[in-house]
Amino acid sequence: MSSRDPRDERLVEIFKSSGWFDGRHVAVEPALSAWRANGHVPTPAASEFVAEFDGLSFKYPRRPLVGGEDNCLLDAVAAVEGVFSSVVREYEVRVGEILCPVGKAASAHIVLMVAKSGRVYGGYDQFLALYGIDGRDAIVNIFDRTKPIKLT
Numbered sequence: 001m002s003s004r005d006p007r008d009e010r011l012v013e014i015f016k017s018s019g020w021f022d023g024r025h026v027a028v029e030p031a032l033s034a035w036r037a038n039g040h041v042p043t044p045a046a047s048e049f050v051a052e053f054d055g056l057s058f059k060y061p062r063r064p065l066v067g068g069e070d071n072c073l074l075d076a077v078a079a080v081e082g083v084f085s086s087v088v089r090e091y092e093v094r095v096g097e098i099l100c101p102v103g104k105a106a107s108a109h110i111v112l113m114v115a116k117s118g119r120v121y122g123g124y125d126q127f128l129a130l131y132g133i134d135g136r137d138a139i140v141n142i143f144d145r146t147k148p149i150k151l152t
Contacts, residue, residue: 007136014143018056025051031076035100039085045118046100049135050076054102060143072142074103074112083111083123091123094151105131105142112138122148 008022031050035042054076059069079101091113092099099113099121110122112131120131120138129148132138141148 007140010140010143011136014058014139015056018058020053020056024053026054028054031080031100031102034077034080038080040080040088040100041098043098043100043114043116045116045134046076046102046114049102049114049118049120053135053139058139058143061145063145070105070107072103072105072112072139073108074139076100076102079103079111079113082108087123088113091121091128094128095119095121102135121151 011020014020028047028050031054032042032047035046053074055074057071057073059071062068062070082104083101088099088101095115097115097117097119099115101111102114102120103112104110105112105122106124110124113121113123114135115121118134120135122129122131127150129150131148132141140146
């Protein structure tokens with residue numbers, strides 16, 4: 001495990017039963033095909049996220065007043081199939097970057113998207129927020145219920 005990124009230990013904890021490890025690499029071709037077929041422009045940042053995290057999921061606590069757990073599924077093909085391309089285009093205008101759907105959070109209510117810069121955004125209808133400066137940051141923030149930065 002790389003000693004350069006302290007988030008690695010958190011990721012091991014989050015994905016302890018899912019098989020994540022530093023340096024994990026899965027095939028990105030299914031995601032690339034889904035993105036292209038739905039008008040999304042694949043980026044290196046999105047491809048790198050998929051290579052490391054696609055196919056993983058984790059549960060995390062819901063808001064205390066609601067109770068229970070939410071689920072986060074990192075599956076680019078399912079994310080593409082779960083959001084209209086036109087909605088992603090609208091989000092791209094708002095963030096000023098190309099976005100590729102990579103997963104779903106809040107038990108599939110929020111679509112997660114990786115920007116060309118590597119930032120991870122989450123959207124649902126008019127709600128759009130920055131979840132992390134990169135994939136690792138976003139996953140830790142989601143798991144820890146760190147409030148995302150809502151965009152106007």
